[in-house]
Amino acid sequence: MDIPVAATAPIPAIAPREKAPARGRQVACASCALHPLCHPLSAAEGWLAAVQTRRRVARGERLFRAGAPQTALYAIRAGFLKACAPNPDGSRFIVRFLLPGDAPGLDAFATGAHPTEAIALEDSVVCEVPRYRAEILAEGIPSLGAQLRQLLGRELARSQEHAALLTRHAAAERVERFLLDLSRRWGERGYSRTAFRLPMRRQEIGEHLGLTMETVSRIFSDFQSRGWIRLTRGGVEIRGGPLLAECRSADAGAGPAV
Amino acid sequence: MDIPVAATAPIPAIAPREKAPARGRQVACASCALHPLCHPLSAAEGWLAAVQTRRRVARGERLFRAGAPQTALYAIRAGFLKACAPNPDGSRFIVRFLLPGDAPGLDAFATGAHPTEAIALEDSVVCEVPRYRAEILAEGIPSLGAQLRQLLGRELARSQEHAALLTRHAAAERVERFLLDLSRRWGERGYSRTAFRLPMRRQEIGEHLGLTMETVSRIFSDFQSRGWIRLTRGGVEIRGGPLLAECRSADAGAGPAV
């Protein structure tokens, strides 16, 4: 079922309808959020394979459910997921979209149970380090504890930034920043900042940004009519306007993911 | 200028215009977020006083500035602060209001510098544990590392919940939940859930909830005309409606702060 990324595609990062994550879409272990936990000493040690296991998550499947106990730390290896906070009234808030290298479910450190759930938007592969294993490692290797704190701190800072975005009222600005955020994150992973996939539905973008899907759709149409973006099947290409400027300038100054 | 809390006042938790935090308003060390770090062994050990120091922060003063390096972990001992994310355009987002027992500035674990700043809304007292000290302790006492992760996880979960609130559109619901959140947090600290201070301005409530101060004011007036709340000088009393119901029912089931 492995579909190779077609060399003839004008936008390498966008491959329509792939059933299984392409090998080329995987993030390098060195840039993975869990790298320090997963490879705590040197890669030469040889016992590392025992620490983490791989797990496939089919499109629509949950990596973990809301309310489930935290049994492991996860890192997305390939694919695309959403971190979801279901509301009692049936609606839901999408906390974040998860790209290769991201570590979902860290909010479970609060109580030991997952307050949010992670659902695959396309077939994905996830690395798993059992939590007890991570804790043992963290006790033995002090720098790991610091790495975990940094990871948690980053999630916290990001969440606060997103909350700040939601208080800025202009819907177009939210969508613009959403695209820039995805662009930056793909860029950090070595992919194109100006052409990338959007495997989520309009509805889900709305649930992430506090907008209705109609508003998201209208803004996309508006951006397209201005020539700022081009919408493709399941993807977007940044072509101009303030979006492109930001993508380019940020490319120059982009350092490694801190 | 110290005005004693009048015995005749119907709302004991509200004292107008106090210049210095009252002793009675301090949170017990045992319920403080930093307690495990500050008192890592038993209180009988005697060397604990060296770990944490006290600091007074006058109303309007900053506990730490945005961009400043993270030199310490903090816990509010008495008073009231706001955690602020300044925007480049001069506006700002109030991430959170800080009550006694809260630990501000944990988002600095992301980069080692504070992305947000903490500003006192009234004269406050803060406990401080130097960061290097905390890291040394965490290395020596594994459970401390876990405690820190729990603390960070809680902040993360809370921030995500707040972001979720901001995507729910009804302004009245945001204000209602804001009051309930404060009520719950005062309750966890042993104070009245139905009568508490609101030392922040309408403007600041708006900056926390993504509303204008006019909207906040109108909703307060509306709640008051319905008999749900009574606004007092610098405080609020929950008197009826769905707010009161929630406060009472939650009082019954309220456990210790996890």
Next chain:
DNA sequence: GCCGCAGTTTGACTTACTTCAAGCAATCGC
């Protein structure tokens, strides 16, 4: 091939919140 479905786009209308503005209340400094 055609049909049906799920997701998207677009349009018309409505409304909740913002904006602008004026008036009020409490506090502070002289």
Next chain:
DNA sequence: GCGATTGCTTGAAGTAAGTCAAACTGCGGC
């Protein structure tokens, strides 16, 4: 005590985004 300042309230008008609804698109199944 009195005026200035700051924060709060209230009103009127405008607007951005929501709601409801219909049409369109691509895809999968038969």
